[in-house]
Amino acid sequence: MQIILFGAPGVGKGTQAKILSQKYNIKHISTGDILRDSVSRGTKSGIAAKEVMDRGDLVSDDLMGGLVKETLANMDYKTGFILDGFPRTIEQCKIMDSIFADLNITNPFFILLKADTEVIVNRLTQRRFCSKCEIIVNLNDIPNVNTCPNCGAVNSFIERMDDNAEVVRKRLGIYRDTTLPVIDYYQNKYKVAILNATDSVEVVTANIVKELI
Ligand code: AMP
Secondary structure, three states: OEEEEEEOOOOOHHHHHHHHHHHHOOEEEEHHHHHHHHHHHOOHHHHHHHHHHHOOOOOOHHHHHHHHHHHHHOOOOOOOEEEEOOOOOHHHHHHHHHHHHHHOOOOOEEEEEEOOHHHHHHHHHOEEEEOOOOOEEEHHHOOOOOEOOOOOOEOOEEOOHHHOHHHHHHHHHHHHHHHHHHHHHHHOOOOEEEEEOOOOHHHHHHHHHHHHO
C-alpha cells in the first residue's frame, strides 16, 4: 500500500502517518523528519537546509527529489510506505511521476487533510516535542504544560524553530501558493480523498482507513 498524505503544516499529517505506519506495518517517510535528522547529524544537506527551514521556506526541489529517491531505493517500497511532506511543488510532482514510473507504482492513495488557518496556527504555535520520549503534544490539550503526559519528564518540551507565529504564517502562505496546485495536479490524474482534519485523531484515522479499503 502506497499512501501520499497532503495537508498544510500542522494539520496532523505526522500524527496520522505514524498511526497508519504502525497499523499497516509500512514505513513512514517524512521529508521534514529526514531533513531535521540531517540537520542534527550536521551532514552537507542538513547544513544547506537548516537556514531555509528555520525561515519557513522550501528546500530545493533537486535536494528533496534526491532524498526521496534515495530513501525509496534503500527500502522495500513494494510492501508499502506513507509519504508525508512530498511532493510540495509541481516540479516535485514531476520527480514523483518519474519515481512512480521507475518503481512501477500504479495505484497510490492520495489523502488530503484540511483545516481552517486559525486552527492550524493555534495547533502549530502550541505544538511541542518531548525531548525524552519524542511524543508530540499540544499545550492546550495537556493538564500540566511542564510535564510530559506520556513519559512524565519535567521541562522536556522543545518548540520547533519554525513553529513561531510569524514563520507559521509564512509556511501557510507557501502552502497556499505553491503546494495547493499540487492537489489539482493529482486530481486530474487520480482520486484524491479530501478529509476534515479538525475531528479527533481517532475519527480522522477511521476516515482515512475507510478510504484505503
Ligand atoms: P515539515 O516537517 O513537513 O513541516 O517540513 C519542515 C520543513 O522542511 C519545511 O518547512 C521545508 O523547509 C522543509 N521541507 C520538508 N519537505 C519539503 C519538500 N518536499 N520540499 C521542500 N522543502 C521541504
